[in-house]
Amino acid sequence: MLFYFYPKIDTKNFSMIRPFILFLFALNLLPAFAQNPTTVSVFDMEMVYEGLELYNQRKIPSEGAYNNQPSFISDQLLLLSAERNGQTDILEYDIATKKKRWITDTESSEYSPQKLPGTDAIAAVGLAENGNQKLYKYTPDGLPTTLFDSLSFAYFVPIDSEKIIGTILHNNYMDLVKANSDSQNSELILTNVGRGIQRIPKSNSVSYTVVNNENSLDLYALPITDYEDAYFITKLPIGVQDYVWLTKNQILVGKGNQLFLYDIYGEDKWIPIASLKHFNLKEITRMAVSPSGKRIAIVSE
Numbered sequence: 073m074l075f076y077f078y079p080k081i082d083t084k085n086f087s088m089i090r091p092f093i094l095f096l097f098a099l100n101l102l103p104a105f106a107q108n109p110t111t112v113s114v115f116d117m118e119m120v121y122e123g124l125e126l127y128n129q130r131k132i133p134s135e136g137a138y139n140n141q142p143s144f145i146s147d148q149l150l151l152l153s154a155e156r157n158g159q160t161d162i163l164e165y166d167i168a169t170k171k172k173r174w175i176t177d178t179e180s181s182e183y184s185p186q187k188l189p190g191t192d193a194i195a196a197v198g199l200a201e202n203g204n205q206k207l208y209k210y211t212p213d214g215l216p217t218t219l220f221d222s223l224s225f226a227y228f229v230p231i232d233s234e235k236i237i238g239t240i241l242h243n244n245y246m247d248l249v250k251a252n253s254d255s256q257n258s259e260l261i262l263t264n265v266g267r268g269i270q271r272i273p274k275s276n277s278v279s280y281t282v283v284n285n286e287n288s289l290d291l292y293a294l295p296i297t298d299y300e301d302a303y304f305i306t307k308l309p310i311g312v313q314d315y316v317w318l319t320k321n322q323i324l325v326g327k328g329n330q331l332f333l334y335d336i337y338g339e340d341k342w343i344p345i346a347s348l349k350h351f352n353l354k355e356i357t358r359m360a361v362s363p364s365g366k367r368i369a370i371v372s373e
Contacts, residue, residue: 108373109137112152113353114167117368123345124331126368132165133172142360142369143186150360150369151185151194162196162210167367176214190233197225205241209253219253229271229278231296237278239265248280250299261299268313274320281308289313291323306334309342316359316368326356326370348372
């Protein structure tokens, strides 16, 4: 098992006690009314002796202030939530041709678009004008189908075409659940979690965050074959909510205009590995890495 040397926690009895802080995390999902405008840049990247080298910046043209939550379909195609005409739709961007294709044009707004494994469909959180929030499946032409009738997902990771691990809104905090869209069954894994849930590449695990006693975030790994086991990985830097896996052993976060790397087999600290100051990027938040690991999408102000 991947993180065998980290202490185990009991997910059935583990509960954090900071719902107000996690409520603020949930507010960061949908739409960024009070947030500064964000952009998405795509880079080629390569690990070199001096650190992480980023080059060939492509800043995705925007039509509104909110451009966020990128995820790769392939090394060439990127999905993101992008604002136009006062709402947020799913945008597909072709990195090679620089062409944009709007997948949705609905009365609701769509967030966190991700490809459903084994299909040509896309899953995304839909927020209706009346405040109803559900997880939908969209065809390549943007036709929606509700995946879950009774669950209000905030963040999620698709395990396959039917199984989802994600966070659902519960009062003023978020719970981590596993759910099946075919059976409509769901099971609570953990209460009071953060927004950072990711699939760990080339493994059978996902990772998630919880608030620790210092009001920063702890990062855990959870095997998808054994939901009762969870393994502590590390603490995220203070003030950081988002992270991305470069490899199954290396994690990347952004803070300000810098990137920091944590290697689970290296020193127990975050190491500055790249500066994006010369790209005129600041306040880095969400990131996504392409399937080959050769490209990265970065959200910044």
